[in-house]
Amino acid sequence: DTTTLFVPEDYLINCTPGMRKWWELKSQYFDCVIFYKVGKFYELYHMDAVTGVNKLGLVFMKGTWAHSGFPEIAFDRFSNILVEKGHKVVRVEQVETPEMMEARCKSLAHPTRFDRVVHREVCRIISKGTQTYSILDGEFSETHNKYLFCIxxxxxxxxxxxxxxxxxxxxxxxxKFYVGQFLDDRHCSRLRTLLAHYTPVQILFERGNPSVETQEVLKGLRSSAAQEGLIAG
Structure with a gap:
């Protein structure tokens, strides 16, 4: 599964608490670029830092591993750039304050050094088909619909x-959300018509499910739509 990464426990045990959490997240979202919140900044590490330097024009920070970042106010701009270039972005936020972390550790019988770090969680995964816009994300600049299509x-x-x-x-x-079911002919005529009227920017399907004929139809959209096969369950 190319979307995940195995990180040995004997490697994690030697990481700092914050970096251990990053690797745990990266192991689950290996095919995404993680924007990891640290204070008022989003930081990128290792292979994600390289992506940030090459695709966003960021600069490497001093340290023993690849590391780059930017102020939180630039999240919308940088995430949009990566998504338009075909990447998926994972937004990781701090979900407790240092004071809350201290109180949590005091409630534990034997807190470890890995407990003494503020909790962080994935709060959003952004792709071409899942972009949303709010006052926090800046001005809405799209002039056409962006459909996520599941089949x-x-x-x-x-x-x-x-x-x-x-x-x-x-x-x-x-x-807006549309769902339906239909019978099609052997040439997939109705499916072709549907995709022509509502051209998607991202297509999701179950691995091994679409027939050869259906896969040929979807192949015609590869230049305009990101496609991803998911494991059932």
Whole structure:
């Protein structure tokens, strides 16, 4: 699974508490760029720092590993740049204050050094099909809908004459959600028409599910839509 990364425990035990948390998150979101909140800044480490330098024009900070970052006010601008370049961005926020951390540690019978770091959690995963806009993200500049398209194909028709699809369109720019199911011919005519009318920017499907014919239809959108196969369950 290229979306995850195995990080040995004997490596994590030698990390600082903050870096251990980063590696734990990176192991789950290896295919994403993590914007890791530290105080009033978002920091990028290791391979993400390299991406930040190459794609965002950031500079490496001094240290023993690759490290870059930017002020929190620039989150919208930098996340949008990466998403438009085809990356997914994970936003990690601090969910407790240093005072809350101290109180939590005092409540533990035997706190370890890994407990003595403020809790951080993933609060948002941003891709082309999941971008939302609010006052915190700056001005809304899109002039067209951005659809996230999910498709599930029913088991193949023994005659090979029909396809049955379950589909879902989500337009997060305006908060609209469409879901439906339909029977199609062997040429996938209705599916082709649907995708022509509502051209998606991102397509999700179950790994191994779409038939060969359906995959050929989706291949025609690779230049305009990011595509990702997900593991069921």
């Amino acid at each position: 599930k194909e029913k088991a193949a028709d023994p005659t090979g004459l029909h396809h049955t699809y379950g589909v879902c369109f989500v337009d997060t720019t305006v908060g």
